[in-house]
Amino acid sequence: QVHLVESGGGVVQPGGSLRLSCAASGFMFGSHPVHWVRQAPGKGLEWVAVISYDGSEKYYTDSVKGRFTISRDNSKNNLFIQMNSLRFDDTAVYFCARGMVRGIGIDDWGRGTLVTVSS
Amino acid sequence: QVVVTQEPSLTVSPGGTVTLTCASSSGAVTSGNHPSWFQQKPGQPPRAVVYSTNNRHSWTPARFSGSLLGGKAALTMSGVQPEDEADYYCLLYYGGGLLGVFGGGTRLTVL
Numbered sequence: 288q289v290h291l292v293e294s295g296g297g298v299v300q301p302g303g304s305l306r307l308s309c310a311a312s313g314f315m316f317g318s319h320p321v322h323w324v325r326q327a328p329g330k331g332l333e334w335v336a337v338i339s340y341d342g343s344e345k346y347y348t349d350s351v352k353g354r355f356t357i358s359r360d361n362s363k364n365n366l367f368i369q370m371n372s373l374r375f376d377d378t379a380v381y382f383c384a385r386g387m388v389r390g391i392g393i394d395d396w397g398r399g400t401l402v403t404v405s406s
Numbered sequence: 407q408v409v410v411t412q413e414p415s416l417t418v419s420p421g422g423t424v425t426l427t428c429a430s431s432s433g434a435v436t437s438g439n440h441p442s443w444f445q446q447k448p449g450q451p452p453r454a455v456v457y458s459t460n461n462r463h464s465w466t467p468a469r470f471s472g473s474l475l476g477g478k479a480a481l482t483m484s485g486v487q488p489e490d491e492a493d494y495y496c497l498l499y500y501g502g503g504l505l506g507v508f509g510g511g512t513r514l515t516v517l
Contacts, residue, residue: 320504324452332444332452332495334506346505349407382451391440391499392457399451 289313289395291383296400303373307400309366309383317341317361320386322393323368325379325402333379336368337386351377373404408432410498412509417517418486426512427478428496434477439498441479443472446493446511455494456481483514491516 295307309321323335336347336357345357356369366383380399387394409431418424428441435441441459444452454463456472459479469485479496496509 322506324508331493331511332446332497332508334497334508337504337506339504344504346501348505348507384452387457390458390461391504392442392454392461393444393497394454394457394463396451396453 289385291385291395291397293381293383293397293400296381296402298403298405299373300406301374301404303404304369304371305373305402307368307370307381307402309397311364311366311383311385314385316364318388321359321366322384322386323357323366324382324384324393324396325377326382326399327376327379330379335381338366340388370402373402375404378402378404408498408500408507410496410507410509412494412496412512414510415513415515417515418483420486420488420516422486423482423484424486424514425475426481426483426494426496426514427475428480428498428509429478430498432500435474435479435498437474439479439500441472441474442497443470443479443481444495444497445490446495447491452495486516488516490514 290312292310322337338357354372382399383397384393385395411429443456446452460472
């Protein structure tokens with residue numbers, strides 16, 4: 288059974304940094320691309336970033352380019368996102384989501400971790 | 407950046423049929439955008455419904471079907487059930503297939 292468990296969320300001041308983790312189990316983590324998706328309170332989903340199965344390709348939405356860095360450790364089945372220069376509008380629940388091996392899409396989601404940027 | 411647009415809200419009667427659409431500001435949605443659809447109920451993470459235009463996941467009921475319709479991606483639900491009441495989001499991919507953009511979501515009410 289696929290499990291994705293995010294951690295590392297919390298309250299941080301504007302301009303601060305936070306590193307989120309996603310622990311994966313129940314599948315061959317190193318075979319799948321993995322995404323970060325966020326959802327501000329009461330708002331819709333926003334795609335944030337993706338990393339290819341081997342970490343060689345990374346893509347980001349414009350609003351986080353240069354501030355967020357996605358990475359993975361396939362030996363430990365972990366996904367990360369380093370978030371720097373955090374802004375009020377980065378406040379959201381951050382989900383990790385498994386990309387598909389065959390085809391392009393997302394098939395499984397974690398339950399998310401809440402990041403609150405507040406002074 | 408590209409903007410993806412969905413109907414903000416739709417209402418359907420139980421047993422009825424409804425079509426949700428997903429448009430791209432960059433032009434017609436094609437199979438190359440690999441349209442995906444997700445269902446989200448309050449307090450829950452999203453759940454994948456359809457991928458790559460018209461492919462259901464193993465857990466997706468047959469009453470859900472994806473397509474391309476008039477330059478947009480579409481999700482049609484036939485024989486709608488009360489449990490289908492939820493927010494629905496489309497996701498389009500750009501730049502070769504990995505860079506994604508979600509639509510704003512459609513709140514579907516079953517009434």
